[in-house]
Amino acid sequence: MFGLDAFHLARIQFAFTVSFHIIFPAITIGLASFLAVLEGMWLKTRNETYRDLYHFWSKAFAVNFGMGVVSGLVMAYQFGTNWSGFSQFAGSITGPLLTYEVLTAFFLEAGFLGVMLFGWNRVGPGLHFFATCMVALGTIFSTFWILASNSWMHTPQGYIIQNGIVVPEDWLKIIFNPSFPYRLFHMSVGAFLASAFFVGASGAWHLLRGNDNPAIRKMFSMALWMALIVAPIQAMIGDAHGLNTLEHQPAKIAAIEGHWENKPGEATPLILFGVPDMEQERTKYALEIPYLGSLILTHSLEKQIPALKSFPKEDRPNSTIIFWSFRVMVALGLLMITLGVVSLWLRFKGRLYHSRPFLWFTLLMGPSGLIAILAGWFTTEIGRQPWVVYGVQRTIDAVSAHGDMHMSISLLAFILVYSSVFGVGYLYMMRLIKEGPVTGEGKEVDHGGPGQHHTPARPLSAAKTHSEKSGEH
Template identity: 95%
Template sequence: MFGLDAFHLARIQFAFTVSFHIIFPAITIGLASFLAVLEGMWLKSRNETYRDLYHFWSKVFAVNFGMGVVSGLVMAYQFGTNWSGFSQFAGSITGPLLTYEVLTAFFLEAGFLGVMLFGWNRVGPGLHFFATCMVALGTIISTFWILASNSWMHTPQGYIIENGIVVPQDWFKIVFNPSFPYRLFHMSVAAFLASAFFVGASGAWHLLRGNDNPAIRKMFSMALWMALIVAPIQAMIGDAHGLNTLEHQPAKIAAIEGHWENPPGEATPLILFGIPDMDEERTKYALEVPYLGSLILTHSLDKQVPALKSFPKEDRPNSLIIFWSFRVMVAMGLLMITLGVFSLWLRYKKRLYNSRPFLWFALLMGPSGLIAILAGWFTTEIGRQPWVVYGVQRTIDAVSAHGDLHMSISLLAFILVYSSVFGVGYIYMMRLIKKGPETGEGHDVALGGPGQHHTPARPLSAAKERLNHPQEEK
């Protein structure tokens, strides 16, 4: 397929499924905590706006949660089908970590999800709030174990190798490996930001359409407060994560920077734009800022950043890809900070909800969090190459022995099935968002009885079948 062998097709297939999957957990993590905050605020203030928002976003959460579970299961199977070498080599570590995720997080989410989605008016408010908090906690615990497993692949420790197989020796070191804290906080905050901009874009869309009510204003305002406060914090976490990566994966940093060699005694410049060429070993058309690379990456004006030429060719990541994926992530982060600052200015001017240029800005920024997450994961995972377990097992040694034709058919099947199944789910979710929160929603959700609304039996039936345009309901 396209002249690629089975090894590269397997990598593309895993990248494709991960890219589809990671969008759903990111939104799930953020929305679960958002729902807990909404219900907590409603219990404290009895302001019906919070309750209406809770019921609205719980429907979106249900659809998103379902698609995340399905896409995650499919992705997990690939460890055995396409990456059996990795499973055999490191399964004694990744297997238990993923098992812990299921036992502690998935069971917690699944156990309380039904109460959260369908228990309103069926259980007491305290118990329902507890269920919502447990689902939110479950998403955080899931993130903990998934990032522990993935981080160990980047900075492995706490193991020995016997007979060509990894044997765990110290589980505390395995879980709390050197990159884990940085990656955990970076990913968790990224999920909160992605959800905030998702919510904010929904509010902006309704305000632009003239659907202006207290619920729309409240969710728009909450999203922008999140952007203002958390986006700068994410930048600081990213800086700390970069310093950790420089210590443990210097080749990745050199590839991200498109930095090939260090002239003696010269500080490292920051290359803003350019085209890294892996064959010619240089970055073409480089636009550089002197000293800034050293200042950002070493916090000094004289220390040098490792250069790609100091690493063997077979150990270098593909600089062209991660050079640009990293810059896409940074650009999204800067735009997020800009949006947050503008929102503060408009609050002061009392024009937050009626400045159409700003509303369009917020609407267009809706997918920015997800774009940043995808770009960040491309940077992280491609930057780890050619290792699947950094410095321990090469990716070429981890792949299963499949033929080119087999992998081509498999990849095409994934593309067709994912595009159709998750495309329908995405369209349904967008229709829910376009409908917007309804005043008084949730009063009779679970009353039952003849002629009354019944509790939906499935998450996808959590909304009325006909999703009218807001203008049609006036």
């Protein structure tokens, strides 16, 4: 397929499935905590706006949660089908970590999800709020274990190798490996930001269409407060993560910077734009800012960062890809910070809900958090190459012995099935969001009780059909 061998097709297949999958957990993590905050605020204030928003976003959460579970199962199977060399070599570590994720996160979520979605009129308010918090906590646990496993692949420790197989020696060192805290916070905060911009874009869309009510304003305002506070925090976490990566994966940093060689006695410049050429070992059309690379990465105007030419060719990540994926992530982060600052200025001016240019800006920034997460994952995973376990096992040694034809057919099947099944899921979720929260004094809100009109027994029954909409007029 396209002249690629089974090894590269397996990598593309995993990249495709993980790119589809990661969007769902990111939104799930953020929306679960958002729902917990909404219900907590409703219990504290008894302001019906918070309750209306809870029921509105719980529908989108349910659809998103279901798609995340299904897409995640496929990824787990690929460890055995396409990466049996990795499973045999490091399964004694990654297997238990993924098992802990199921035993803690998945069971916690599954145990309380039904109460959260369908128990509003069936259990007391305190118990229902507890169920919502447990689901939110489950998403954090899931992030914890998945990032522990993935981070160990980047900065492995706490193991020995016996008979060509990894044997765990110290589980605390394995779990709390050097890159884990940075990656955990970076991903978690990224998920909160992605959800905030998702919610904010929904509010902007309704305001642009003239659907201005207290619930729309409240979710729009909450999303922008989140952007204002959390986006700068994410930038600081990213800086700390970069310093950690420089210490443990210097080749990745050199590839991200498109930095090929150091000149004696000169600080490292920052290359804003350019085209890294892996064959010619240089970055073409480089636009540089002197000293800034050293200042950002070493917090010094004198120290140099490692250059790509200081590493053997076979150990260099593909700078052409991660040079740009990193810059996409950073550019979107700067736009997020800008949007948060502008929102604060408009809030004080009393124009937050009326400035159409700003509403369009917020709407267009809706997918920015998800795109930034994808760009960040491309950067960190491609930057780990050519290692699947950094410095321990090469990716070429981890792949299963499949033929080119088998991998081509399975990749095409994944593309067709994922695009159709999850594409429908995306469209349905957008349809839910376009309806907006049900509000209005004296208007009955359906919460899933038996016999209630148009009450969904399933999340995929939540959006009204065309005939139902027509009957309202």
